Amino acid sequence: MSLVDQAAVNEGYDVRSSELHGLSQRGGSVETHVRFGKKVYSPLISNGNVDLIISLEMLEGLRETAKAGKQTKFLINDFVSPFQGSLTKEEIKKQLGELKNEMHIVSASDICKEKLQNEVVSTIYLLGYAVDKKLIPIKAESVLKAIEKLVPEKYRDLNIKAFNLAK
Amino acid sequence: MKEILLGNDAIIQGALVSGVDFVSGYPGCPSAEIGDNFAKIAKEKGVYVEWSTNEKTGLEAAVGASFSGLKTLVNMKSFGINVCSDVLFPLAYTGTKAPMVIVVADDPSCHSSAQSEQDSRGYAFISKIPVLDPADPQECYDFTKLGFEISEKFNTPVILRTTTRAAHQRAIVSFEEAEKKERKIGNFVKNPHQFSTMPPRVLEMKKELLEKLKKISAYAEKSKGNKITGNKNAKIGIITSGVSFMHANEALLELELNLPILNLGIFYPLPEKMIANFLKGKAKVLVSEEMTPYIEKEVIRIAKLANPKIKIFGKDILPEIGELNPELLCIALAKITGKKFKKFSAKTLTLPKRTAMLCEGCPYWYILPTIKRIAPEGTIFGGDIGCNMMGALPPHSMYDYMFCMGASIGIGHGISKALQPASAQGSGVAKKVITFMGDGTFFHSGVLGLLNAVYNKSNPLMIVMDNRITAMTGHQTNPGMGKTVMGEDTEELQIADIAKSCGVKNIRVLDPINIKELEETVKEFLDKKEISLIVCKRICALLARRSQKAKEG
Numbered sequence: 001m002s003l004v005d006q007a008a009v010n011e012g013y014d015v016r017s018s019e020l021h022g023l024s025q026r027g028g029s030v031e032t033h034v035r036f037g038k039k040v041y042s043p044l045i046s047n048g049n050v051d052l053i054i055s056l057e058m059l060e061g062l063r064e065t066a067k068a069g070k071q072t073k074f075l076i077n078d079f080v081s082p083f084q085g086s087l088t089k090e091e092i093k094k095q096l097g098e099l100k101n102e103m104h105i106v107s108a109s110d111i112c113k114e115k116l117q118n119e120v121v122s123t124i125y126l127l128g129y130a131v132d133k134k135l136i137p138i139k140a141e142s143v144l145k146a147i148e149k150l151v152p153e154k155y156r157d158l159n160i161k162a163f164n165l166a167k
Numbered sequence: 168m169k170e171i172l173l174g175n176d177a178i179i180q181g182a183l184v185s186g187v188d189f190v191s192g193y194p195g196c197p198s199a200e201i202g203d204n205f206a207k208i209a210k211e212k213g214v215y216v217e218w219s220t221n222e223k224t225g226l227e228a229a230v231g232a233s234f235s236g237l238k239t240l241v242n243m244k245s246f247g248i249n250v251c252s253d254v255l256f257p258l259a260y261t262g263t264k265a266p267m268v269i270v271v272a273d274d275p276s277c278h279s280s281a282q283s284e285q286d287s288r289g290y291a292f293i294s295k296i297p298v299l300d301p302a303d304p305q306e307c308y309d310f311t312k313l314g315f316e317i318s319e320k321f322n323t324p325v326i327l328r329t330t331t332r333a334a335h336q337r338a339i340v341s342f343e344e345a346e347k348k349e350r351k352i353g354n355f356v357k358n359p360h361q362f363s364t365m366p367p368r369v370l371e372m373k374k375e376l377l378e379k380l381k382k383i384s385a386y387a388e389k390s391k392g393n394k395i396t397g398n399k400n401a402k403i404g405i406i407t408s409g410v411s412f413m414h415a416n417e418a419l420l421e422l423e424l425n426l427p428i429l430n431l432g433i434f435y436p437l438p439e440k441m442i443a444n445f446l447k448g449k450a451k452v453l454v455s456e457e458m459t460p461y462i463e464k465e466v467i468r469i470a471k472l473a474n475p476k477i478k479i480f481g482k483d484i485l486p487e488i489g490e491l492n493p494e495l496l497c498i499a500l501a502k503i504t505g506k507k508f509k510k511f512s513a514k515t516l517t518l519p520k521r522t523a524m525l526c527e528g529c530p531y532w533y534i535l536p537t538i539k540r541i542a543p544e545g546t547i548f549g550g551d552i553g554c555n556m557m558g559a560l561p562p563h564s565m566y567d568y569m570f571c572m573g574a575s576i577g578i579g580h581g582i583s584k585a586l587q588p589a590s591a592q593g594s595g596v597a598k599k600v601i602t603f604m605g606d607g608t609f610f611h612s613g614v615l616g617l618l619n620a621v622y623n624k625s626n627p628l629m630i631v632m633d634n635r636i637t638a639m640t641g642h643q644t645n646p647g648m649g650k651t652v653m654g655e656d657t658e659e660l661q662i663a664d665i666a667k668s669c670g671v672k673n674i675r676v677l678d679p680i681n682i683k684e685l686e687e688t689v690k691e692f693l694d695k696k697e698i699s700l701i702v703c704k705r706i707c708a709l710l711a712r713r714s715q716k717a718k719e720g
Contacts, residue, residue: 005171005337015171016303016338016413020278020331021196021641026557028523041416043303043336046494048511059518066514084562085519 001032003127006146007138008036018043029060052135054126057081058092058105068101075130077122078107104133112162121162128166169341174334175200177304178242178270178327181311183212183345185266188237188353190216191225193611194640195244196279197334198272202242203641206652213350218643218652221572221611222247226254226269233263234362235353238315242270245285246571248326250612252290257364258324259296260372262379264358266318268311272329275457275490279331281552282571284488286458287328291435295376297383298326298434299392302412304338310432313392321383328434330457332410332490384436392432393441398425402450403504406442408434408462411455411491418496422506437465443473451503454481457491522560528708530634531555533679535563535603538630541686542601543693547582549575551604551613554639554707555632558603566603573612575602576620576629583625599693600627606647607637609662614669620698621670628692629700631662632679634707642710666700673699680705 001017008015015036033045048069054076055061061076068074076096080089087095096103106129108122130136131143143163151159172180178201182190190205192198202218209216215232219225222243229239241251248255248271255269271287274280291298297317299310307329314325364372387393397419405428407415412430419426429445431437446452446469454463463481470477484499485491494510501508525531535558542548550558550566551574559566568578579602586598604613609631620627637643644652649659663676673695675688685703692699706714 002171002337009171009339014339016336018332019335019337021199021335026523026526026554026639029521040338041420042413042493043332043338043410044414044492046421046492046497046511047513059521063516063518066516067511069511083519083521083524086521087519 001034002150003124003143003146004034004136004138005036006150007142010142010145011138013037014040016040016043029063052130054130056123056126058089058096059086062087062092062095065096065099065101068099070100073102073104073135075104075106075126075135077109077126078105079109079122104129104135111165115165116158116161118158118162121158124159124162125166128163132167168344169339171337172304172308172340172342173200174301174304174307174329174336176204177308177340177342178311178329179205180340180342180345181308182240182268182315183214184343185312185315186238186348187214187240187315188265188351189229189232189239190214190242191219191228191232191239192242192270193219193222193225193247194637194643195247195272196640197274197331198242198244198270198329199640199643201240201270202652203643209653212345213348215350216653218637218645220646222250223254226251226258229267229269230254230258232353233265233267235355236265237351237353238265239267240270241267243272245271245273245280245287246282247271248287248290250572252294255290255294255296255324259294260364260369260376261362262322263318263324264322266315267324268314268318268327269324270327270329272331272334273458274331276331281556281569284458286461287326288434288461289459290326295380296324296326297387297436298328299432300328300409300434301333301432302407302410302430303333304336304340306432307333308340308342310392313390317383317386320386321379323379323383330409330490336410380436384439387433387436388438388440390433390438393430393438394432395427395429395445397427399427401426402448404429404445404449404452405455405500406431406445406452406462406466407455409457411457411496414491414493414496415455417493418500421493421497422500422504422508424500424504424506426500431462434462437462439465439469442466442469446470446474446477449474449477451478451480453484453499453503454479455485455491455496455499456481458487460487523557524560524562525554525557526708528711529554530679530703530705530708531557531632533682534630534632534685534703535565537679537682537685538601538689539563539565541689543599545598547579547598547600549579549582549600549602549627551575551602551608553605553608553637554634555603555605556639572608573604573616575604576613576616576627579627579629580616580620580623580625583620583627584623587625601630602627603630603632605638606631606633606635606662607640607643607645610646610660614665617666617671617698617700618669624697626695626697626699628689628695629698631700631702633662633702633704634710635704636707636710638707638709642707662702663700671700672697674702675700676702676704678705679703
């Protein structure tokens with residue numbers, strides 16, 4: 001999400017984001033909040049105020065719907081990280097289907113695995129999708145500029161491919 | 168320059184532009200990026216960087232460097248200040264020679280912390296050391312610079328108290344690029360009058376410290392670290408500290424209010440005159456600070472003389488537990504101003520809870536279930552801080568107690584002694600204590616608990632998971648690895664050897680993937696009348712995967 005931060009700055013916005021470290025690698029769920037606009041104060045998004053929720057995993061996407069306002073759009077990776085007692089994909093899709101919010105369920109992990117032999121960039125694929133479908137008011141060039149600036153050379157091509165793949 | 172910086176990286180820039188020479192500390196969340204990222208640029212920027220064995224040795228190292236004329240930065244998470252407090256208090260008395268900033272990172276809501284929800288600002292009162300409280304990455308940069316300025320001017324250490332939402336916030340920061348410099352060699356000029364805290368000199372030092380504080384107070388009154396924004400003529404005001412300044416601004420936008428905010432970037436010493444002036448002419452004031460109402464209590468005291476009729480709001484309408492956010496500020500301000508605000512009612516979804524757990528392939532997966540399975544009923548299990556913390560959560564749910572670094576063996580010794588009959592050591596103890604800790608924790612403080620258990624004759628079974636790295640905090644180097652954070656070779660300390668020279672008689676080193684050997688060793692050691700130790704040596708699964716990728720890529 002530092003790509004979104006940088007892309008927003010590239011377009012002249014003020015931006016603040018808040019992240020949590022540590023527990024995500026150990027299977028807990030972590031949230032990153034990104035806010036950009038003319039002037040931003042708090043790095044935290046209030047419940048009900050979020051414009052877009054991007055979720056890398058389905059159950060967590062469903063969990064986030066509790067905080068959704070009517071305007072909140074969802075972009076969810078069609079991917080489950082299962083655990084004992086978790087819900088099935090079908091069960092999750094059913095519950096997501098009951099909501100009135102604009103919902104995009106995209107097989108980012110599968111597509112990246114198939115076309116790029118790399119699942120880690122599924123986040124970038126989702127970002128490309130969000131930009132292409134105008135779920136985020138950010139131009140593709142701004143993100144590509146951000147990738148140039150922030151991604152180490154050896155991974156740049158892969159990231160650019162993943163971003164463009166969603167078009 | 169204007170760049171998006173993480174709060175912790177902004178601190179690094181602030182330290183560099185202040186000419187820092189020496190960086191020490193111990194990794195933890197949300198401060199670890201400071202030491203890690205500093206180490207990456209250490210050689211290029213002419214700075215010495217170390218991960219010390221714990222926060223006490225880290226602060227002591229910095230004291231030595233400061234006394235030798237080097238500018239120092241220490242970094243640790245909240246609980247670290249507890250560990251180094253024994254050094255901190257005399258340091259206020261001696262003062263620093265070259266300036267020193269100590270970063271202490273609190274974690275309201277305990278996103279990545281066990282132990283307690285600690286408000287480290289409180290240390291200001293006992294230690295009498297200035298504390299700065301940044302609200303965002305720009306203030307992380309500015310206050311690091313301010314900290315070095317105050318430290319240099321008054322020969323006092325300065326604590327920079329961050330929180331997760333400032334340290335792990337990304338925002339645009341205006342900063343200067345630091346000039347290149349060569350690594351500075353220190354010079355120790357003897358000064359026992361100033362560096363040695365013997366009585367009765369120490370009482371004289373206390374008097375000097377109190378005098379010094381008066382001067383720092385006067386300085387704080389004029390400092391840019393504290394500022395007032397908004398409509399100064401309004402009858403209702405807000406006093407904020409730290410990231411709640413940002414949330415308050417957001418709330419004012421949401422409620423369409425224009426109220427003055429006094430943001431206290433300097434928590435200690437508080438600018439009392441500035442506060443008194445802010446209170447005058449106002450009918451109501453909201454004190455917005457996370458966790459403990461330290462500032463609120465001071466404001467109540469100051470108001471008695473400055474404006475006895477003013478109504479002060481604080482922890483009666485804001486929570487004392489958990490972090491603040493814009494919504495909580497909206498609710499509080501709505502109550503005070505009479506503005507309408509509709510709280511968002513989140514839906515209640517009953518979904519299966521996802522808890523954190525050990526990584527795929529983690530050696531603890533071999534150890535915890537095996538020992539849980541074969542330990543006799545009633546065995547007492549002690550947990551510690553680090554990856555083994557996961558043992559407290561499902562599916563293991565094993566630990567009977569869990570406190571702070573090294574406490575698994577420390578408390579384990581106490582339970583072991585308490586259950587021991589008064590007759591000769593270890594005879595007929597029915598219930599065994601089994602403790603778990605990692606290699607990082609062993610070097611941090613576990614070894615001290617081990618010493619006590621040997622010396623005072625208890626018989627817990629101590630398990631040390633040596634996964635060749637300090638993992639939970641982001642894979643930092645430790646003394647068992649033979650490498651410093653700056654990448655230099657050094658002694659590779661062996662946990663088993665240390666235990667042997669500490670008098671532990673029953674020691675086994677094994678690879679936990681050999682479950683049968685682990686089972687047999689545990690069964691054998693369950694009967695031992697003295698402390699025993701099993702060192703489970705197997706590389707962290709994440710580290711193994713990354714090293715493999717590095718080899719291939």
